[in-house]
Amino acid sequence: MADSKDPAKPRSRGRNVKEGVKGVFYGMAAHGHVTAALRTRMYLEHLFMFITLGDMLGVPVIPPYYSLKILPYAVPNIKSWKQRVFRERDFTDQVF
Numbered sequence: 325m326a327d328s329k330d331p332a333k334p335r336s337r338g339r340n341v342k343e344g345v346k347g348v349f350y351g352m353a354a355h356g357h358v359t360a361a362l363r364t365r366m367y368l369e370h371l372f373m374f375i376t377l378g379d380m381l382g383v384p385v386i387p388p389y390y391s392l393k394i395l396p397y398a399v400p401n402i403k404s405w406k407q408r409v410f411r412e413r414d415f416t417d418q419v420f
Contacts, residue, residue: 373405374400
């Protein structure tokens, strides 16, 4: 009873070609849209964290009561957000 998804079984040449063509079409058609969507998501996450925890940077945007209600959702991301915000940037960062 050999399963068709057996990991020990080598892939056929046709399947490798199919995967390659699929990757090329993805790169031509959808890669730009996907990266733009991910960049937009990153900017929205930055904005959410800034609005919620702007007090840490000295910019109170919303009253502390509401930011404390949202705090449990933001706690896992605080450390990485602070590293991204306080990272030194160069003008070449905007180019690439």
